[in-house]
Amino acid sequence: MKNEWMVRVLAICLVLLGMVACTGTGAEARASPTPTAEPIPEEPRVTPTATLRPTATPIPTPRPLAEGECIAWYETPSFLGREVYVEGRVNFVRNANPARTRFFLVVDPAVPDIDHCCGLFYGWLYANELYDPFPAGGLGGVFEDKCVRLHGTVEKSEGRYRISVKGPEQLEVIECSACQIADACGQ
Numbered sequence: 001m002k003n004e005w006m007v008r009v010l011a012i013c014l015v016l017l018g019m020v021a022c023t024g025t026g027a028e029a030r031a032s033p034t035p036t037a038e039p040i041p042e043e044p045r046v047t048p049t050a051t052l053r054p055t056a057t058p059i060p061t062p063r064p065l066a067e068g069e070c071i072a073w074y075e076t077p078s079f080l081g082r083e084v085y086v087e088g089r090v091n092f093v094r095n096a097n098p099a100r101t102r103f104f105l106v107v108d109p110a111v112p113d114i115d116h117c118c119g120l121f122y123g124w125l126y127a128n129e130l131y132d133p134f135p136a137g138g139l140g141g142v143f144e145d146k147c148v149r150l151h152g153t154v155e156k157s158e159g160r161y162r163i164s165v166k167g168p169e170q171l172e173v174i175e176c177s178a179c180q181i182a183d184a185c186g187q
Contacts, residue, residue, distance in 0.1 A: 065084065069085070070149060070179075071085070071181070072087060072181045072183065074121070076154045076161040077120070077161055080155075080161065083152065084151075084153075086163060087174075087179050087180060088121070088184050089185045089186045090105055090144055090145065092111075092144055093106070093142075101127055102127065103124075104118045104124065108121055123162065124163065130165065130168055147174050148173055149171075
């Protein structure tokens with residue numbers, strides 16, 4: 001009786017541990033690039049930086065765009081489903097899966113650190129399709145604290161907006177002074 005009870009408790013613990021430890025490595029994650037388990041963010045602590053845009057109140061309506069015109073990262077909710085160029089300064093790069101093939105390129109300066117993901121907008125990088133070989137020092141050294149221009153269709157995933165970057169033509173590291181929208185890059 002006591003052994004039977006211990007086996008049941010262990011089985012329940014293993015099931016719960018498996019649910020908590022799941023990081024999107026199951027069959028459903030291989031079928032879709034969307035991460036399945038993310039930490040629940042605490043109340044964000046804003047670190048002092050240049051002009052910050054509020055992440056809770058996106059611009060309500062999209063504006064007309066000229067050919068090649070950029071939008072700021074904080075405007076992405078207004079352009080859901082549209083192909084755009086998005087500018088912003090990379091706050092940090094976070095690994096999204098154990099195989100190190102997908103990364104979050106976080107440009108929302110209201111996200112305080114790597115333990116919080118991913119703010120209002122992020123770039124979803126498919127590193128294995130962008131780099132061969134992988135950059136020495138990792139992607140953090142390539143992108144962190146640099147201004148980028150992402151090109152693609154704005155998608156929504158788990159309440160956040162993103163652009164999936166699968167090719168080098170979709171991602172450009174730029175001089176922050178070259179940003180079309182200066183406050184997008186913290187100017």
